[in-house]
Amino acid sequence: MTASTATPPGEIRAANPLEPLEQALLRRAQADADAARADAELSARTQTDAARAQAAEVLDQARAAGEADAERRQALDQARARREARRIVLAAERTAYEQLCTAARAAVLELLAEPDRPARLGALVVARLGTEARLEPHPSGGVVGVAPDGRRVDASVDALVAHALDRLDLAALWDDR
Amino acid sequence: MSTTDWFPVRYAGVRDLRGPLLVVRGVERVGWDEFAVVRIVGSAGEPERHGLVLEVDHDLAVVQVLEGTDGLVPGRTEVAFAGAPLRVPIGPGWLGRVCNGRGEPVDGGPPIVATRTAPVAGSPLNPVHRRPPAEPVLTGISAIDALMTLVRGQKLPIFSAAGLPHLELAAQIAAQSTSGDEPFCVVFAAMGVTHPDADAVRARLEERSAAGELVLLLNTADDPVIERILTPRIALTVAEDLAFEQHRHVLVVLADMTSYAEALREVAAARGEMPGRRAYPGYLYSDLASLYERCGQIRGVAGSLTVVPVLTMPGGDITHPVPDLTGYITEGQIVLTSDVHARGIYPPVDPLSSLSRLMRSGAGAGRTREDHLEVAAQLLAALARARQVQQLAEIVGEAALNGTDQLYLEFATTFERVLADQGQGERRTLDETLERCWQVLTVLPARELTMLSRRFLAQHPRPEG
Incomplete structure (x- = not known):
């Protein structure tokens, strides 16, 4: 291209044949940008909502897990307390029984x-073992009979105390069932 | 006062000691199965031991010592015979107590003594006086309550295999069961269990024990076998009094009866008896019946005795003598399987192999809920069809099944997930269980639910589609 045949720059600007195309591209780019922005906003909103819902769900789950854990701990504490209470009652009954044995031994x-x-x-x-039986004193009191063939009666x-207590309604002493 | 009672003769003529057996000579009027007390002469602090007469010949008696013969010396051992088979004290004093297999407390409390005693062998119930079963015992376990309802006075065993959670299930049944608003209690006899299992059972039943609704007898695997033979008899003797004299509804759980039968085999061998099938004694059937038949209800007497024996089938073999003979006596069975267990379902009940023969007497209108029997029948029918479909699918593949058949596969999965699977500490009410049944049935189209009345279907609207 030579300088004598070139078109002045002002004329080109005044009559740009590509201007409608440029405008159209610009509008489309604008529309695309608007759509992309709207999409991004929608996506952001959706993601925020989902995140909020998920956070709420996690919170609910944590709350439920916490409550369940607390209930479990409470149940364990209650079971431990019941076990301990039962142990104390049984130990007290055992003590009462031993006191009864001591009192019965003293009475005999x-x-x-x-x-x-x-x-x-x-x-x-002697009536149980025969007249040949010999009687030996027992360290706790009372006697032990021994027959010549080795048979014994205690x-x-x-x-005597063990035998007497064996037939006692022990439960009636402390049980109102 | 009888001098025989107060002054029992002790025989010092111990001639021989063989394993757990003790041979005494010079005895008079000693009978078979008589109870005996064994003591070391001159050992004040040594606790008494106990025994059972296994054999008598003229003036010789063979006694099996429950606590074993360790430390016994022929010249320093004396034996006193009770003059009768073992008797145990009976009465409400047993409630809330934890004892060993001989009925001696292991909970730190005083010994259990009472004015009344009863022979552990029990006395058979007159069949004419039996009252037909009519009311349910609800276990709080959906699979059982819905499909194989336990009924007062029934004997319903749990058939299991090694490695399955039968003891957990037995303990859950013992912990949760109720029978309406009437007085209810449980006698749990553990036989041949390991120490950890015994601890677990005790912990699981603590609450019921503290409430005075439980008698727990623990015979562990290392306890003498002869004690294992006494344990279920003591449990049933105590239970009979609580049921028929104290008018409670009593559930007796016996776990594990296979350990009991093995103990019986060991004692029979010690007695030199002729071995029968798999070396069990020939009288295994009648012996098991003498235990199981102690349950029931009596006309004109409030209270009932229900028995749930648990037995493990060696090698999962249901034809093994113990489950086989048990099946002849009992009224149905709850079968646990390793297939269901492998899918992580608890309790691993196989509903199609399980059955409560008395369910129709204890479930339905006026007993549980009017739709109960129809729902149970429909569930079982659908499960049977689902099993056929599963077998078909293994051959042709799931994709080749028609739409309805695929729904049956989904039904089987939903059944296990929604109804059968349950927590070990979870107790479901009957209403909750039946609502879950209806939820499972929604998987199938209405045209498939042919066993349900229109009335019940209308009460349970189905989701769209």
């Missing part, structure tokens, strides 16, 4: 201290 010893009681007890033992205080 007192009875055996009466003049004719040991002889009567001995007679009962009439000690311990045995």
Whole structure:
């Protein structure tokens, strides 16, 4: 291209044949940008809403888990307390039973201290084993009868008390069921 | 006062000690199965031991010592015979107590003594005096309450296999069961269980025990076998009194009866008895019946005795003598399977192999809920069809099934997920269970629900589509 044939710049600007195209491209770009912005805004809003919902859900789950955990802990505490209460009651019943044994042993010893009681007890033992049986005193009080063939009858205080308590309605002492 | 009672003769003529057996000579009027007390002479602090007479021949008696014969010496051992088979004290004093398999407390409390005693062998119920079952015992476990309802006075065993959670299920049943608003209690006899299992059962039942509604007998695997034979008898003797004299509804859970049968086999071998199938004694059937038949209800007497024995089938073999003979005596069974267990479902009940023969007497209108029996029948029918479809799908593939068949597959999955699967500490009311049944049935189209009345279908509208 030579300088004599060139079109002056002002004329080109005044009659740009591509201007409608440029305008159209510009409008389309604007519309695309608007659409992209709207999409981005919608997407942001959706994501924010989803995040909020998810946060609320997580919060609810955490709250429910916390409540369940608290209930579980409470149930465990209650079970522990019940177990402990039961242990205390049983231990108290055991103590009462042992006191009863001691009192019964003392009462039997007192009875055996009466003049004719040991002889009567001995007679009962001999009646079980035969007249050849010999009577030996027992360390806890009372006697033990031994027959020549080795058979024995225990009439000690311990045995008499154990036998008597075996037939007692022990539950009635502390149970109102 | 009888001098025989107060002054029992002790025999010092112990001739021989063989394993848990003790041979005593010079005895008079000693009978078979008589209870005995064994003591070491001159050992004040040593606790008494106990035994059962296994064999008598002239003046010789063979005694099996419950606590074992460790430390016993022939010259220093004496044996006193009770003059009768074992008797146990009976009464409400047992409630809230934890004992070993011989009925001796292990909870730190005093011994259980009472004015009344009863022989552990029990006395058979007159069949003419039995009252037909009519009311349910609700376990709070959906699979059982919905499909194999336990009924007062029934004997309904749980058939299981090693590795399945049968003890957990038994403990859950014991912890949760109720029978209306009437007085209810549980006697749980654990036999041959490990120490951790015994601890777990005890912990699970703590609440019921503290409420005075439980008697717990724990015979562990390392306890003498002869004690294991006594444990269910003591449990049932205590339960009979609570049921028929104290007028409570009593549930007796016996776990595990296979351990019991093995103990019976060991004792039979010690007695030199002729072995039967798999070396169990020939009288295994009648022996099991003598335990299971102690349950029931009596005409004119309030209270009932319901038994749930748990037994493990060695190798999962349902034809093994213990489940086989149990099945002849009991009224149905709850079968646990490893297939269902492998899918993570608890309790792993196989509903199609399980059955409560008395369910129709204890469920339905006026007993549980009027739609109960129809719903149960429909669920079982649909599960049976689903199983056929599963087998078909294995051959042709799921994709080749028609739409209805595919719905049956979905139904089976929903059944396990919504109804059968349940937490070990979860207790469901009957209404909740039945509502879950209806929820499972919504998977199927109405045309498939042919066993349900229109009235019930109308009461449970189905989702659109």
